[in-house]
Amino acid sequence: MSGWDGMSCAANMMLMAVVLAISTTVVHKPALAQEASTGQKQVPAPTLLAQQAGPEPQTQGPSPTIQSSPGGISLEDLLLQKGTITKEEWLRIRAGEEYKVVEQSRRLDNLEDWKSKTEVLPILRDKVNFGLNALQFLYGHVNANVPEGKSQDSFSVRRAEMVFWGKLSDYLPRWHMLMEFQSTGLTSSTPTGNGSATVGSPSVATFFREAYIDVRPVQSWAPNLNFIRMGIFRMPFGIFTETSGGLRDIISSPYLNGVGSGKGNPTGSGGAIEFLQERDYFVDVRGKILNRLEYVVGIMNNNNFQANGIVSNTSGIGGANQPKAVYTRLRLFGDDVSFISFTMIQGTSNNAGTFINGRGKGHFDRYGVDFRFNPKFLPGFTMYGEYWQGHDGANATTVGTPANGACLDTAVCGGSGAPGMHRQTWYVLAKYLFTEGPLENFEPVYMYEEFDPNTRVSNDLYTRHIAGLTYYFENFPPKMQSKIQFNYEFRHHAGNGPGINYDSKTDPFANNAFFLQWQLRFM
Amino acid sequence: MKSSVSLLILSWVLVGACAPTHKVFPSKMTDNVDHNFDFSRWRMMTDGSESKKVQLGGRIVSSQASGGTVTIVVGQLPIVNHPAYGPKDNGKNNGDFVIVFQGHIDESDLQSGNRVMVVGTTRPWKVVTVNDYSRSFPIVEAQCLHFWNTQGREIADFPFYEAGYVSLRQETVCAKNATP
Structure with a gap:
């Protein structure tokens, strides 16, 4: 052992002795002290x-614990x-x-x-929820000649819709309300009278668009008899009508929802026509059988969403003419998202007190077939379409124009003087969403449609091609969908029927248009 | 005419009511599943001494895919037949478990809140790291998975979803080497 080693060893031993002494003092003493405190009363x-030293602190919680050493x-x-x-x-x-x-x-x-x-709190128990159904800012350009004071170009808020919903219990699984907060126009109902009578005055402006209650009477019957829905909502007529404004693939509505402008004429081809109303007041039963066949059966007012039922709380007289119609839809699923449906509507309509353009007095019917194809082997591709035909009663009118009865003498019954007519329309739409690569989140879309206001006369056909491109900033439908859409529409309108003067330059449905729309949606 | 339509609808309802509940997995995959499996008891047995074939359902809490393995943290929910077949939120915290799946699953199916059902084998507890968060979970090694793209909503809420009609997208995936 060298000298340095010997000194180092001695120093180490001294150091160890010191550490041992300190540790003995610090570690062993408390133990001894504890023994002393419990065993000797003098300490x-x-x-x-x-x-x-003082009174015990007053607390309502658990008794305080004093931290002590192990x-x-x-x-x-x-x-x-x-x-x-x-x-x-x-x-x-x-x-x-x-x-x-x-x-x-x-x-x-x-x-x-x-x-x-x-x-x-109700909002934490799913009793109350709210969301932004759609907030859309639109720029549009239409090539048609416009009167003084109007423009071919415009900015507008297309939709500003808030939605509220909740679940109260298993038997009341859903309540729902939707408000449209954009500037809503006044709507004139159709007054009774003849051609010399003054036009109707504005009677309704509503931002209240949807409200319904779902009732599931027997839990074990669902989904075969899933629930009874009552209120005002999108009608189960085809695909477009039932698709929320925040989830649509094109900016404009198809012609089946509304087409034409001006007053009607005796050919039945002129004027504004709302072949299928988007919303109505109804009660129906909905369910699904064998996980493949979905059905809806119900009855509705058949007078659009402006016509709220009871105006007088004392007399119970309704605020608008409300002829009734029954409807049913059967939808057969090929898989979870592809289907084919058959829809039927039967009932009556009236030209007086109506809020729907193009409705006459008398029997009313609609028959529709729609399909949607979204193959699993090509998930980005979707194709869907609808075909509809149906009859409107005689002397159809446009909202606000006096009408009263089915006679074709406009001096007596007002209206258009057109006999009852058979209308027909169809469209098909295809789109493809790129989910990877440089075009990720882009979605080209194409749609073609036709609307024949009266199948028995010529020179009245509406046709339209729409080519569009959508870019999704967020695309988690149905909950979130923020996107920008561009649509170019190639429009053509043959006229208002034989022998009727028609100026295509001022007809917006005969001139091309394009639109650009930003949208936010979060629910 | 009206009576025949009514009779037809009534027949559908009766046939539907009497029909067996639809299945989401190939029938051979659900052979030998322990239908009396006690999820709560299994969660308490941290040693995982018993390995059983089970069918469980739940709500996706989080997920991560890496190296051909998908790890999904799931909040367990009971599987019900009514009002719609599948996992249903009973408003209780029943406990979490982890599904481990060898294969590819589409990102949209793995969204938080989606409902999921799994057929697979129980494995011992293991520390799992998902999105940089490590925690110990009981494991189910999946043979087949079925997803409902509900994004947090109940299956029964579809297709009449809020302000419109939305078809509920579903997907079934099975491991390539899945054996009954």
Whole structure:
């Protein structure tokens, strides 16, 4: 062993001895002290001193626990026993610790209190929810000549819709309301009278668009008899009518929803025509059988969403003429998202007090077939379409123009003087969403449609090609969909029937147009 | 005419009511599934001494795909027949488990809140890291999975979803080496 080694060894031994002595003092002494405190009465127990020092703190929570060392004695007790701190200092330390425990307990109590309050909030129990159904800003350009004071180009808010919904119980699985907050136009109902009568005055402006209640009477019957829905909502007529404005693939509505402008004429081809109303007041039953066949059967007012039922709470007289119609739809699914449907509507319509363009007085029917094809082997591709035909009663009119009865003498019955007519329309739409590569989130879309206002006369056909491109900023339908859409529409309108003067330059349905629309949606 | 239509509808309802509940997995995959499996008891058995073939359902909490393996943290939910077949939220925290699947699953199927059902084998608890968060879970090694793209909503809410009609997209995936 060299000298340095011998010195180093001695130093190490001395160091170890010092460490051992210190550790013996620090570690073993408290144990001895603890034994002494429990075994010898002449040494006062520190905890007893603490109790003598003051009253026990008043708390409503769990009893405070004083932190102590694993050996069962706290640091301040040890210091007091060793005489390092005075009794007053020991009391101050203990008081401070007890205050901390009380404060912690108080905070926990507050949190528990808030938790119990917030747990019962309706918004946290699915009883009340709200979302942005669609907020759309639109720029449009239409090539048609326009009168003084109007423009071919325009900015507008197409939709500003808030939706509210909730579930009250398994038997009341859904309530729903939708408000349209954009500037809504006044709507004139159709007054009774003849051609010399004044036009109807504006009677309705509504931002209340949808409200329904679902009732599921027997849980074990669902989904075969899923629920009964009552209220006002999108009608189960085909695909477009039932698709939310925040989830549509093109900007303009198809012609089956509304086409034409001006007043009607005796050919039945002129004027504005709303072949299928988007919304109505109804009650129906819905369900699905064998996970393949979905059905809807119901009855509706057949007078659009403006015609709220009861105006007078005392007499019970309705606010608008409400002829009834029954409807049914059967939808057969090939897989979870591809289907074919058959829809039938039967009932009556009236030209007086109507809120729907192109409706006459008498029997009313619609028959429709629609399909949707979204193959699993090509998930980005979707194709769908609808075919509809149906009859409107005689003397169809446009909203606000006086009409009263089915006679074809406009001097007596007003209206258009057109006999009942058979109308027909169809469209087909295809789109492809790129999910990867440089075109990711882009979706080209193409649609073609025809609308024949009266199948028995010529020169009245509407046709339209729409070529579009959509870019999705967020695309998690149905919950979120933020996108920008560009559509170019190639429009053609043959005329208003044989022998009727027609100026295509001023007809917006005979001139091309393009639109650019931004949309936000979050629910 | 009206009576025949009514009779037809009534027949459909009766046939539907009497028909067995539809299945989402190939029938051979659900052979030997323990239908009396006690999820709560399994969660308490951290040693995982018993390995059983089970069918479980739940709500996706989070997920991560890496190296051909998809890890899905699922909040367990009971599987019901009514009002719609599948996992239904009973408003309780029944506990989480993890599904491990060898293969590819589309991102849209893995969205948080989607409902999922799995057929697979139970495995011992294991520390799982999903989205940089590590925690110990009981594991189910999946043979087949079925997804309902509900985004947090109930299956029964579809297709008459909020302000319109939305078909509920579903998907079934099975591991390539899945054996009954």
